[in-house]
Amino acid sequence: MVKNMEAMLSKIVKRIKPSKTEKEAEKKLIDKIFGKIKKIEGKHIEVMHCGSSARDTDIGGDKDLDIFVLFPKKMKRAEFEKEGLRIGRTVFKGKKWEECYSEHPYVRGQMDNFVIEIVPSYKVEDASAMQSAVDRSPLHQKYLLERLTEKQKDEIRLLRAFLKGIDCYGAKLKVNSMPGYAVELLILYYGSFMGCIKAAANWKNGEIIDIEKHYSDPSEAKKKFNHHLNLVDPTDKNRNVAAAVSYNQFARFIAACRKFLEKPNERFFFPEKKKGWPISKIKKMFKEKEILILKIPYPKNAISDVVYGQIKNLTKKMKTRLKLNDFIVKSSGEWTDEKSIIVNAFEFESLEIERVKKHLGPEIADAKNAAIFLKSHKKIISGPIIENGRWVIEKERKFWNAKEFLKAEIKKIVVKDPLNKTIKKARVVEEKDILPIYKKDCEFASFITAFLKNREDFLDW
Amino acid sequence: MVKNMEAMLSKIVKRIKPSKTEKEAEKKLIDKIFGKIKKIEGKHIEVMHCGSSARDTDIGGDKDLDIFVLFPKKMKRAEFEKEGLRIGRTVFKGKKWEECYSEHPYVRGQMDNFVIEIVPSYKVEDASAMQSAVDRSPLHQKYLLERLTEKQKDEIRLLRAFLKGIDCYGAKLKVNSMPGYAVELLILYYGSFMGCIKAAANWKNGEIIDIEKHYSDPSEAKKKFNHHLNLVDPTDKNRNVAAAVSYNQFARFIAACRKFLEKPNERFFFPEKKKGWPISKIKKMFKEKEILILKIPYPKNAISDVVYGQIKNLTKKMKTRLKLNDFIVKSSGEWTDEKSIIVNAFEFESLEIERVKKHLGPEIADAKNAAIFLKSHKKIISGPIIENGRWVIEKERKFWNAKEFLKAEIKKIVVKDPLNKTIKKARVVEEKDILPIYKKDCEFASFITAFLKNREDFLDW
Numbered sequence: 001m002v003k004n005m006e007a008m009l010s011k012i013v014k015r016i017k018p019s020k021t022e023k024e025a026e027k028k029l030i031d032k033i034f035g036k037i038k039k040i041e042g043k044h045i046e047v048m049h050c051g052s053s054a055r056d057t058d059i060g061g062d063k064d065l066d067i068f069v070l071f072p073k074k075m076k077r078a079e080f081e082k083e084g085l086r087i088g089r090t091v092f093k094g095k096k097w098e099e100c101y102s103e104h105p106y107v108r109g110q111m112d113n114f115v116i117e118i119v120p121s122y123k124v125e126d127a128s129a130m131q132s133a134v135d136r137s138p139l140h141q142k143y144l145l146e147r148l149t150e151k152q153k154d155e156i157r158l159l160r161a162f163l164k165g166i167d168c169y170g171a172k173l174k175v176n177s178m179p180g181y182a183v184e185l186l187i188l189y190y191g192s193f194m195g196c197i198k199a200a201a202n203w204k205n206g207e208i209i210d211i212e213k214h215y216s217d218p219s220e221a222k223k224k225f226n227h228h229l230n231l232v233d234p235t236d237k238n239r240n241v242a243a244a245v246s247y248n249q250f251a252r253f254i255a256a257c258r259k260f261l262e263k264p265n266e267r268f269f270f271p272e273k274k275k276g277w278p279i280s281k282i283k284k285m286f287k288e289k290e291i292l293i294l295k296i297p298y299p300k301n302a303i304s305d306v307v308y309g310q311i312k313n314l315t316k317k318m319k320t321r322l323k324l325n326d327f328i329v330k331s332s333g334e335w336t337d338e339k340s341i342i343v344n345a346f347e348f349e350s351l352e353i354e355r356v357k358k359h360l361g362p363e364i365a366d367a368k369n370a371a372i373f374l375k376s377h378k379k380i381i382s383g384p385i386i387e388n389g390r391w392v393i394e395k396e397r398k399f400w401n402a403k404e405f406l407k408a409e410i411k412k413i414v415v416k417d418p419l420n421k422t423i424k425k426a427r428v429v430e431e432k433d434i435l436p437i438y439k440k441d442c443e444f445a446s447f448i449t450a451f452l453k454n455r456e457d458f459l460d461w
Numbered sequence: 462m463v464k465n466m467e468a469m470l471s472k473i474v475k476r477i478k479p480s481k482t483e484k485e486a487e488k489k490l491i492d493k494i495f496g497k498i499k500k501i502e503g504k505h506i507e508v509m510h511c512g513s514s515a516r517d518t519d520i521g522g523d524k525d526l527d528i529f530v531l532f533p534k535k536m537k538r539a540e541f542e543k544e545g546l547r548i549g550r551t552v553f554k555g556k557k558w559e560e561c562y563s564e565h566p567y568v569r570g571q572m573d574n575f576v577i578e579i580v581p582s583y584k585v586e587d588a589s590a591m592q593s594a595v596d597r598s599p600l601h602q603k604y605l606l607e608r609l610t611e612k613q614k615d616e617i618r619l620l621r622a623f624l625k626g627i628d629c630y631g632a633k634l635k636v637n638s639m640p641g642y643a644v645e646l647l648i649l650y651y652g653s654f655m656g657c658i659k660a661a662a663n664w665k666n667g668e669i670i671d672i673e674k675h676y677s678d679p680s681e682a683k684k685k686f687n688h689h690l691n692l693v694d695p696t697d698k699n700r701n702v703a704a705a706v707s708y709n710q711f712a713r714f715i716a717a718c719r720k721f722l723e724k725p726n727e728r729f730f731f732p733e734k735k736k737g738w739p740i741s742k743i744k745k746m747f748k749e750k751e752i753l754i755l756k757i758p759y760p761k762n763a764i765s766d767v768v769y770g771q772i773k774n775l776t777k778k779m780k781t782r783l784k785l786n787d788f789i790v791k792s793s794g795e796w797t798d799e800k801s802i803i804v805n806a807f808e809f810e811s812l813e814i815e816r817v818k819k820h821l822g823p824e825i826a827d828a829k830n831a832a833i834f835l836k837s838h839k840k841i842i843s844g845p846i847i848e849n850g851r852w853v854i855e856k857e858r859k860f861w862n863a864k865e866f867l868k869a870e871i872k873k874i875v876v877k878d879p880l881n882k883t884i885k886k887a888r889v890v891e892e893k894d895i896l897p898i899y900k901k902d903c904e905f906a907s908f909i910t911a912f913l914k915n916r917e918d919f920l921d922w
Contacts (some may be wrong), residue, residue, distance in 0.1 A: 205826045205850075228850075251825035251850035258828070330819060330855075331848070349815050358791055364712035365666045365689075367719070382915040387792070389666075389689075389712035394791075394915070454843040454855075 005264055009193065012269050013154045016161050018060040026053060026065070029112050033067055036091050037118075042083055045123060046070040050137045052180055055144055057156040059164075065116045068138055070123035073131065080132075081105055084120025091118055101303060103133040127236035139235040140181050147188055158193040159183050161269040166256040166458050168249050174308045176246035178253070182231055185211060185241060201257040203250075206230070212237075256458045267461040274457070276445025282438060285452045286431040290351045292403055293434055294318075294344040294410065296426040299418035304338045310419040311336065315344050321409050322346075326353055327402045331454060335447040341437070342422075343444070345451050351402045356381050361391030403428055466725055470654065473730050474615045477622050479521040487514060487526070490573050494528055497552050498579075503544055506584060507531040511598045513641055516605055518617040520625075526577045529599055531584035534592065541593075542566055545581025552579055562764060564594040588697035600696040601642050608649055619654040620644050622730040627717040627919050629710050635769045637707035639714070643692055646672060646702060662718040664711075667691070673698075717919045728922040735918070737906025743899060746913045747892040751812045753864055754895055755779075755805040755871065757887040760879035765799045771880040772797065776805050782870050783807075787814055788863045792915060796908040802898070803883075804905070806912050812863045817842050822852030864889055 018026075030049050037047045051066035052058035069087055071080050081104050088107025089097065097109030106119045121138065122131045130136060148156075160183050163169035171179035178186075189211050190196040208218045208230045214237035215221040221230050225240040228250045233239040242250075260268050277285070299307065311334045319329050328349035336342040359377070362369035364386060373391050374384060383393035399405035410426045427433075438445050450457075479487075491510050498508045512527035513519040530548050532541050542565050549568025550558065558570030567580045582599065583592045591597060609617070621644050624630035632640035639647075650672050651657040669679045669691045675698035676682040682691050686701040689711045694700040703711075721729050738746070760768065772795045780790050789810035797803040820838070823830035825847060834852050835845060844854035860866035871887045888894075899906050 202828065203826065205824065247850040248847055252847045254825050255831070255847060255852075258832075354810050363666065364715050365664065367663065370716070371719075383917075384920060385792075385915050385917050386709055386713045386716060389708040391716075454846050456844075456846050459845060 005194070008264060008266065009158060012161065012266060013157060016059045016157050016269070017154065018058060018062070022060060025112065026114070029114055029116075030065065030067075033091060033111075033116065033118075037067070037069060037087060040087055040090050042087065043075060043079075044069045044071055044083070044087065044120075048138055048141065050119075050141050052156075052160070052184075054141060055148065055153070055184070057148070057153045057160070057184055059157055059160055063114045065114050066137070067116060067118050068121045068134070069118060070121055070138065073122050073124060073129065075122070077104075077131075080120055080122070084118070087120070088118035091116075102305075127233075127239070130236075136233075136235060136239075140233075143235050144184055144188070148184070152187050152192070155191075155193040155196075156184050156187045158269070159187055159196055162193070162197075162256075162260070163253070165268045165271045166252065168253050168256070171244040172305055172308070174304065175249070176244055177249045178245055179241060182241045182245075185209070185231060185234070197257045197260060200254055201261055203229070203254050205247075208232075252456065255456065259458050259461070263461070265461045268458065271457060271461070274446040274450060276438065276442060276449045277452070279435065279439070282435070282448065282452070283431070289452065290348040290402075291431075291452075292346045292348065292351070292406055293429050294346075294406065294426055295429045295433065296342040296344070296419070297422040298336055298338065298340050298342050299421040302418040304336070307336060307338070307342065307419065308334075310415055311342050311344060314413065314415065314419070315346075317413060318344070318346070318406070318409065322402070322405065325397075325399060325405060326357070327405065331451070333447065333451045335444060337441060337443065343447075345448070346402075346406075347451070347454075348402050353397070353400050353402075355396055355400045356394045357397050359393050359395060361393065363390050365389070466655070469725060469727065470619060473622065473727060474618060477520045477618050477730065478615065479519060479523070483521060484517075486573065487575070490575055490577075491526065491528075494552055494572075494577065494579075498528070498530060498548060501548055501551050503548065504536060504540075505530045505532055505544065505548065505581075509599055509602065511580075511602050513617075513621070513645075515602060516609065516614070516645065518609070518614045518621070518645055520618055520622055524575045526575050527598070528577060528579050529582045529595070530579060531582055531599065534583050534585060534590065536583070538565075538592075541581055541583070545579070548581070549579035552577075563766075588694075588700075591697075597694075597696060597700075601694075604696050605645050605649070609645070613648050613652070616652075616654040616657075617645050617648045619730070620648055620657055623654070623658075623717075623721070624714070626729045626732045627713065629714050629717070632705040633766055633769070635765065636710070637705055638710045639706055640702060643702045643706075646670070646692060646695070658718045658721060661715055662722055664690070664715050666708075669693075713917065716917065720919050720922070724922070726922045729919065732918065732922070735907040735911060737899065737903060737910045738913070740896065740900070743896070743909065743913070744892065750913060751809040751863075752892075752913075753807045753809065753812070753867055754890050755807075755867065755887055756890045756894065757803040757805070757880070758883040759797055759799065759801050759803050760882040763879035763882075765797070768797060768799070768803065768880065769795075771876055772803055772805060775874065775876060775880070776807075778874060779805070779807070779867070779870065783863070783866065786858075786860060786866060787818070788866065792912070794908065794912045796905060798902060798904065804908070806909070807863075807867075808912070808915075809863050814858070814861050814863075816857055816861045817855045818858050820854050820856060822854065824851050826850070 034047050048068040048070060050068050053062065053065055069084060071083065085099065085105055085107060092107065092109035095109050095111055097107055100106055100108045106117060108115065108117045119134055122135045124130055124135050127136060127139060160169065163178050163183060167175065168177045170177050186196045189209055190199050205228050206222055208221050210218060210221055210232040212234040214232050221232055227240055227243060228247050229242040229245050230240055231242040233241045315332050315334055319332060322329050330347045330349055332346045334344045361373035364370055370391055377393055377395065379395060381394040381396055384391050406428050413423065415423050438448060495508050509529040509531060511529050514523065514526055530545060532544065546560065546566055546568060553568065553570030556570050556572055558568055561567055561569045567578060569576065569578045580595055582595045585591055585596050588597055588600060621630060624639050624644060628636065629638045631638050647657045648654065650670055651660050666689050667683055669682050671679060671682055671693040673695040675693050682693055688701055688704060689708050690703040690706050691701055692703040694702050776793050776795055780793060783790050791808045791810055793807045795805050822834040825831055831852055838854055838856065840856060842855040842857055845852050867889050874884065876884050899909060
């Protein structure tokens with residue numbers, strides 16, 4: 001069994017490890033860009049290749065490169081940003097590029113089939129001197145390169161592929177999952193892929209991983225971060241590397257680890273691309289299930305992470321309002337193509353609820369409130385009657401149809417920029433409005449199918 | 462205003478007070494029966510006319526007479542019962558009579574349009590010497606006759622009529638209301654009808670009335686009886702005269718008193734007989750509302766109080782089971798003609814609920830229970846999926862139709878004698894099975910109408 005596992009894993013490593021040709025092409029491109037940047041006149045003091053490709057922990061076919069341009073600590077923020085953009089633009093002169101924004105602006109461009117980000121950063125010695133959120137990347141790079149063994153780099157590749165396979169990779173709000181740096185730290189801590197999987201299968205809520213023992217008492221770290229997964233950044237004791245991991249993704253990872261130990265399988269690393277169900281099946285499911293879909297135009301030039309945060313929040317708000325009005329939401333989900341549409345999907349226990357609602361009034365003995373109750377209710381359908389010693393009436397609900405409620409409620413919801421630009425155009429759409437998108441966009445098809453299926457894929461691997 | 466009230470009340474007293482002719486006829490009949498009983502050879506030592514008619518607190522047209530035949534304390538129970546029956550039979554020789562049973566057997570017969578109960582009782586000096594539950598009736602009689610003024614007797618009549626008018630009179634399980642003796646004590650305590658009404662309008666849960674101050678500390682009585690209305694029997698400190706009054710009837714009385722003070726009205730004393738709605742309206746309501754009716758044959762020769770207790774209990778049990786299976790019962794009621802049928806009616810929020818039920822499993826981190834949950838559930842409709850860090854599945858319900866559920870569940874319910882004789886013949890019936898009874902039995906019609914109307918009548922007086 002152990003032997004089989006080893007064989008399987010080394011087979012997988014071979015398959016996911018970037019080829020020599022790939023690495024050589026990468027190296028060549030990096031050198032070229034380094035050369036370009038060094039030649040540009042300016043105050044930048046160093047160029048660094050960061051991220052998984054720089055640490056040789058990346059998976060083959062991953063064509064994203066992060067190039068950090070380091071500036072002196074004392075440089076003013078405005079100049080730092082301006083200079084960062086200027087260098088980026090100069091690098092991609094004559095190529096395809098765009099200006100992006102995370103904590104500060106940077107340039108993303110395309111060259112030789114690679115997507116390259118040129119990120120300005122302050123050169124700092126340690127986390128305490130940080131001036132920009134990206135400044136810690138070079139610190140992470142240094143920390144890992146000094147400690148990771150060659151073998152561990154492949155183990156990182158395995159864990160990364162595993163997490164990607166179960167849809168639990170990446171710190172973006174869209175997935176609320178394991179950031180790349182966390183994956184590397186987990187292997188550093190547990191030593192190997194299997195070590196990590198076995199440990200994670202037994203993780204408890206409030207797990208603490210403190211590699212550098214920044215906290216002599218682990219409960220201190222737990223108290224400070226108060227998260228289900230507390231992975232202390234070895235380069236910054238005040239940061240939980242796993243802060244973005246949602247409780248659900250934390251739980252999904254644990255469950256997948258258990259399933260993998262029970263039934264090790266290559267499919268965890270190479271899941272079949274989730275296909276959408278055939279249209280006929282979708283039509284059938286829409287008939288059988290009680291689904292409502294909210295369609296909102298994607299705000300122009302909006303940062304997807306911000307939008308994901310907003311639509312997740314919108315779902316939450318809507319669910320609270322639905323619940324307060326006695327509509328029972330069984331499940332919900334959100335999706336966007338990050339270009340033209342945002343979709344919030346809700347599955348209800350029932351799209352129509354009772355027209356009439358029972359209102360429990362005060363105890364009769366509570367004379368003051370009983371009098372208020374009797375006076376304040378108009379348009380009573382039945383009652384007032386005394387039940388279990390309390391006044392009780394029935395009134396007609398304002399909304400007993402979830403669609404009508406959603407239509408009215410979406411108009412009242414207040415959101416911030418950028419979603420406020422398009423929320424007024426939100427529509428509660430029918431199955432027929434959805435099918436054209438379903439046919440066109442296979443990512444949407446996969447989202448809707450998963451939403452209707454509502455089952456963890458890895459259980460079937 | 463006060464004058465108007467006085468005028469109205471004295472008008473009502475005139476109307477409800479038995480006429481002289483009525484009282485004379487009664488007196489004549491009592492004398493006749495007394496004569497008969499005294500002539501019978503036996504160990505009985507005294508004959509007593511008890512109850513409201515004996516205390517001159519009865520309402521005109523009330524043709525029920527209670528005659529107590531007192532036996533020596535030392536008489537054996539078997540002989541006491543035998544002798545009591547013998548005397549009863551002898552009195553009604555040649556007349557219509559029947560054997561009844563409450564705590565012990567007695568005879569009820571008809572004579573000159575009166576219904577007379579001949580009740581054997583032990584002659585005791587005080588409650589501590591009681592040997593039979595009815596032994597306290599003569600003690601009550603003595604206590605009241607020594608204290609009530611002539612004026613108060615009319616005030617009792619008013620309160621009795623008021624309580625009858627709002628359906629809150631009588632200690633029987635059918636109504637769980639104010640016993641006749643309690644009505645007399647309330648007037649003795651509060652002095653007058655209006656005094657009682659004003660006081661009751663401000664009653665609080667846990668009210669204590671201890672006329673003879675048996676308890677130096679009122680909270681002691683409250684602790685002992687632990688009831689919403691604690692009316693200490695002046696002749697027996699260990700008895701709460703209002704023990705049978707349900708919290709709902711307690712509350713209804715309070716609410717009716719408030720309404721009467723707000724809008725004094727003769728209708729509280731002379732309510733129109735509750736008519737059933739026309740058949741067309743009933744049919745309409747059955748269509749609009751979600752009603753199920755359980756019909757059970759009335760067990761032969763069963764005591765109605767016992768049966769009422771059982772069917773109330775049956776309703777309660779059924780509601781608990783319905784709730785556990787996610788059926789929402791909005792209201793329920795029970796009725797019997799005390800001869801041939803028993804009816805339990807339920808109004809549902811919806812007769813059909815979702816076919817599919819979401820089952821929340823354990824947290825993923827709880828490895829042991831998560832594994833048990835995944836293994837123990839078969840026939841899953843959707844899932845398992847991880848939601849908020851827990852395993853969640855959907856399964857088809859065994860019952861999603863309230864009628865099917867009720868049909869199946871009534872077969873499983875265990876009841877005691879006498880209801881156990883007929884429960885197997887219980888049926889969940891349709892509107893069409895109900896209409897013939899509705900047309901025939903105006904009491905049933907009034908029950909069903911009130912059940913569908915679900916509004917306190919006195920609010921409209």
